[in-house]
Amino acid sequence: MKRKRGKIFVISSPSGGGKTSVCTRLKKTRFDIKYSVSATTRTPRKGEVNGRDYHFFLKARFKRLIKSGKFLEWADNFGDLYGTPKNFVLNNIKRSKDVILAIDVKGAMQVKKMYKKAVLTFLMPPSMDVLKKRLKKRKTEKGRGLARRLKVAKKELAYLKRYDYVVVNDSLVRAVETFKAIITAERNKVEK
């Protein structure tokens, strides 16, 4: 059989929906997959490590990288910029490695536009109440910030139809297993 290109797997969820937790868990056992590390201009949260959790950039540098086309997708999220470094993804798929991108809905739509074959999974919070609780627990969002994120989350649900798969995140373990199943199935798809 001919050596196949790697696939781009996008997992997105509203802020607080669990995309980062799913990937963190997956990373521990699945070394056959490459994980894209996003770039951001937001302040690191407690415990976050530069280069592992995010590439933390100053706004000026981030904007230069946008201009020179270094991002596969990028978006302004509540004033903070987020983006996916292009080279990492493209080099890996060329080498037949599958790459996972944990990014928001806006980013997912941009990726799908450019790479029709990208596989989009929407990680769905079991309810808005659960999402609210998770955001509160994070303690970075209060009052207006929290309300704003919840409002955006509702809007993001409207994009569900443009996704290939939906996984309800009622249990992290189950969500990870389902996402793994999606990856396995996609690897066994007959190329049309």
Add this chain to the structure above:
Amino acid sequence: MKRKRGKIFVISSPSGGGKTSVCTRLKKTRFDIKYSVSATTRTPRKGEVNGRDYHFFLKARFKRLIKSGKFLEWADNFGDLYGTPKNFVLNNIKRSKDVILAIDVKGAMQVKKMYKKAVLTFLMPPSMDVLKKRLKKRKTEKGRGLARRLKVAKKELAYLKRYDYVVVNDSLVRAVETFKAIITAERNKVEK
């Protein structure tokens, strides 16, 4: 969410390719899935139980059932007739149950024609040599019969492109796991 219809999962392979073994294994742990029992006019093999492995019918009765439209698909396979009882499948998908059909390529093509949403998985022998060994081991096929089945198997491979998924059956355990992943992924597909 609206109660969804069940899905039809077809698994096919050349004669001796392992579709029956995969399903037998799956049945032991996956009670959430319904397994279609094919009807046939061929002689029962040693150990086969009527109603569990096949519905064994005389040719005259089988032909009456064809005429009265009781089969979802049927085919003549080396002089023996094989068919899928229609009611079992349709009643289960109406009740939101997924149904697995372990049938040959001809049958799979008929099912896909009628049910565009049927999910087709091709179970691929790792090589023609392995397939030959498996058929020989079965001890029901020798000489001309064996050669004929191998010739048909080669032709059947040409239909691979019309399938949704392909699973190489180099290890039964792995093939079953991959087939399970396909079922899970399909259940999480966003309906378009």
